[in-house]
Amino acid sequence: MSTTFPAQVQLTEAELKLLQTLVYQECGMYFDDRRTHFLRDRLQRRLKACQMDSFYSYYRLLTSREGKQELVALLENLTVNETSFFRIRPQLELFQKVVLEEILKRKQERRDWSLRIWSAGCSTGQEPYTLAILVCDALAYYYLRNPLPFDMPTPKPLIPPPWRVEILASDINYSALLAAQQGLYTESQMEPVDYTCRLRYFDKAADKYAVKQMLKGMVQFDFHNLKTEFLPQNNDVIFCRNVMIYFDEAEQKRLIEKFHRCLNPGGHLFVGHAESLFGLTTKFHMIHENNATVYQRLEGAQ
Ligand SMILES: C[S@@+](CC[C@H](N)C(=O)[O-])C[C@H]1O[C@@H](n2cnc3c(N)ncnc32)[C@H](O)[C@@H]1O
Secondary structure: OOOOOOOOOOOOHHHHHHHHHHHHHHHOEOOOHHHHHHHHHHHHHHHHHOOOOOHHHHHHHHOOHHHHHHHHHHHHHHOOOOOOOOOOHHHHHHHHHHHHHHHHHHHHHOOOOEEEEEEEOOOOOHHHHHHHHHHHHHHHHHHHHOOOOOOOOOOOOOOOOOOEEEEEEEEOOHHHHHHHHHOEEOOOOOOOOOHHHHHHHEEEEOOEEEEOHHHHOOEEEEEOOOOOOOOOOOEEEEEEOOOHHHEOHHHHHHHHHHHHHHEEEEEEEEEOOOOOOOOOOOOEEEEEEOOEEEEEEOOOOO
């Protein structure tokens, strides 16, 4: 006997509230009045995919042990994964020419050769690979001007020894992480990448561009939900761009507190162009240069 499901199942206000609250509790994403139509649409799609005919039963599924996988699928459907290589260039210039330059100088003086950067909410990988490229170029240029007092191996490695560079890239969306890990990009996704950069860091694979193994090796992809307390520590720089925009103010404040704890003393936090820490914290100092902003962790702040 075949069962037929209505094209649209009615979603009551009470059911919407339950599901909205569940999503907020699970990942921090807040769907205010302007975005409930998007939430409604995605919920209808998931209900259909699960072949269910009641949103209350769907809610019960999501909150059950058997529903863990469906919860992951729902959250994946609710995330916005828009991203690109070299997104917001003035900010990346501030990172490479000012922040990174200062970190390299300060660390070299202390004989500390480790650098750790975290791309939180990395989507399909363009942001962390951009950061890896910027770090490689910055290190090469830095040592062109300030040669190290020992011989460089030939051929020159991307990261001059004894430096150890770790770029951690995390997201809540497994499909996006998988694509990021594959590191294959179409011609249109590569549009912001100039040809010298393509030559140095990409191989051509059929009609796509593949991130070169050496660059890929610098980036470690992992699942991290920013809603949780267990987040990667000891970072020199955190990029969390275009993620907080989907959170409400209370969740933004909690996240900024966590980032403060996840940064090394004097560490830097970059947020999206449309995002700001204004009014959310007193624990960061704002640096604004050439049309770009970065926030530096203040020490001794309560
Ligand atoms: C619009 S993309 C931004 C990508 C990149 N940072 C950029 O600016 O180009 C937002 C990303 O944040 C992720 N995200 C949303 N909520 C999250 C959470 N609670 N934990 C981790 N990642 C989350 C989404 O899956 C999505 O890939």
